Amino acid sequence: MKNEMLRNLFKEESYYSIKFSEIAGRYVTNSSLEIVRKRFKNNFKIHESGKSVQGKSIYSFKIGSGKIKILAWSQMHGNESTTTKAVFDLLNSFKLNSEDEVISNILENCSLCIIPILNPDGAEAYTRVNAKLIDLNRDLQDLSQPESRLLKDIYNEFKPDFCLNLHDQRTIFSAGNNSRPATLSFLTPSKDEERTIDKYRKRSMSLIAGMTADLNEYLPGAIGRYDDGFNINCAGDTFQNLSTPTVLFEAGHFPDDYEREETRKHIYRAIISCLHQISKGKLEYSDYEEYFQIPENEKLFSDIIIRRALINGEVKDISIQFKEVLKNNKINFLPIISKVATQISNYGHKEIDAEKNETKLLDNSEIIENVIVNKIVINNEELEVK
Incomplete structure (x- = not known):
């Protein structure tokens, strides 16, 4: 000091x-x-x-x-x-x-x-x-x-x-x-x-x-x-x-x-x-x-990165960024997929290793950019994103 x-x-x-x-x-x-x-x-x-x-x-x-x-x-x-x-x-x-x-x-x-x-x-x-x-x-x-x-x-x-x-x-x-x-x-x-x-x-x-x-x-x-x-x-x-x-x-x-x-x-x-x-x-x-x-x-940061996720037979990283939304006089953090790529070089404030297991959304919709994702399913196990 x-x-x-x-x-x-x-x-x-x-x-x-x-x-x-x-x-x-x-x-x-x-x-x-x-x-x-x-x-x-x-x-x-x-x-x-x-x-x-x-x-x-x-x-x-x-x-x-x-x-x-x-x-x-x-x-x-x-x-x-x-x-x-x-x-x-x-x-x-x-x-x-x-x-x-x-x-x-x-x-x-x-x-x-x-x-x-x-x-x-x-x-x-x-x-x-x-x-x-x-x-x-x-x-x-x-x-x-x-x-x-x-x-x-x-x-x-x-x-x-x-x-x-x-x-x-x-x-x-x-x-x-x-x-x-x-x-x-x-x-x-x-x-x-x-x-x-x-x-x-x-x-x-x-x-x-x-x-x-x-x-x-x-x-x-x-x-x-x-x-x-x-x-x-x-x-x-x-x-x-x-x-x-x-x-x-x-x-x-x-x-x-x-x-x-x-x-x-x-x-x-x-x-x-x-x-x-x-x-x-x-x-x-x-x-x-x-x-x-x-x-x-x-x-160099994303809010969340899911590493080594198996998506439609390909292993990819998923980056998620929070959008701040005002609701009932409180700020809610809405998780939105910002990037899906073979390898994401950013660091995640939170990182999840999918270990090459099958990864999908709860409603089986496609994992693509700009999609809201509150929960994700890895190897048939539901995980809270936040």
């Missing part, structure tokens, strides 16, 4: 003492946020900053009294809620751990503006896009949507020294070319087509290098980084282009954690690490090159 001061906060018992456990799972909406607002109404400045397309409130939380200004926003994509849960944990930590040296330094040296749910319509519908079917993270130049305009207006008014852009990523990503899923991924967005590395990008690279050093012992081989191809329509690229050091957080898959409660814990730790580095006022920019030692994400 780079910052030994963080070790106490990173202990399991320390995290579970502050975890905002009333809100869990993948479905996080403005109804969840109401619980949070009531809990912290006497602790932080909570402001209705604007409305969504459908008229839902978009709130910002103001925390801390320091000179260093940090703007953070989550659920820009409505179905990416893990970082929002980590933000709720962060707020609880600010309330309950205010005497801790790390937390008190953050609160004294920094002023945070946090938007927990930027896209409340998408959050309620559990969609990436907003109610107008626009990806808000591709709308920071056109500013065609009220949510995008709100974010840009807050940026212009608040004038942050740093931006934290909080997202989820799919289960398909590995941290480099290895068999560990990318539980956390980071990116310092490019500021131009040339991917220029100026002092502002170095600051965000240094932050990411520091977070990785602080979390490596908890997530060995499971921290990746994204390709930094430039897209000025994205929020991170827009703000980096305006010379504000920006860090993209991506909450990914932890083994057997489809509700992303373990990942939530690691995102919380990453945010604490990031804020701790910023609060010290001096970043070790000389270590920015360590950012490039973080393995780049690759798409």
Whole structure:
């Protein structure tokens, strides 16, 4: 760990003492946020900053009294809620751990503006896009949507020294070319087509290098980084282009954690690490090159792979990917066959060896791509896919 001061906060018992456990799972909406607002109404400045397309409130939380200004926003994509849960944990930590040296330094040296749910319509519908079917993270130049305009207006008014852009990523990503899923991924967005590395990008690279050093012992081989191809329509690229050091957080898959409660814990730790580095006022920019030692994400995972399945006399592998479906205010994971091939090189978060036994679907329908498969029959034995 780079910052030994963080070790106490990173202990399991320390995290579970502050975890905002009333809100869990993948479905996080403005109804969840109401619980949070009531809990912290006497602790932080909570402001209705604007409305969504459908008229839902978009709130910002103001925390801390320091000179260093940090703007953070989550659920820009409505179905990416893990970082929002980590933000709720962060707020609880600010309330309950205010005497801790790390937390008190953050609160004294920094002023945070946090938007927990930027896209409340998408959050309620559990969609990436907003109610107008626009990806808000591709709308920071056109500013065609009220949510995008709100974010840009807050940026212009608040004038942050740093931006934290909080997202989820799919289960398909590995941290480099290895068999560990990318539980956390980071990116310092490019500021131009040339991917220029100026002092502002170095600051965000240094932050990411520091977070990785602080979390490596908890997530060995499971921290990746994204390709930094430039897209000025994205929020991170827009703000980096305006010379504000920006860090993209991506909450990914932890083994057997489809509700992303373990990942939530690691995102919380990453945010604490990031804020701790910023609060010290001096970043070790000389270590920015360590950012490039973080393995780049690759798409090497499937949710389930059935190996050596005998299908119509041929031995093949079957890859299954979950589709997240909202039903009765709960996210269900619908298993869909994504690939059938002689050999699939991907890793599976779950792997089943059919041992060259006859494999078929329960209704004897053909095993082909895009078919839903809740149960599969191997050697006349029914197996639950999930």
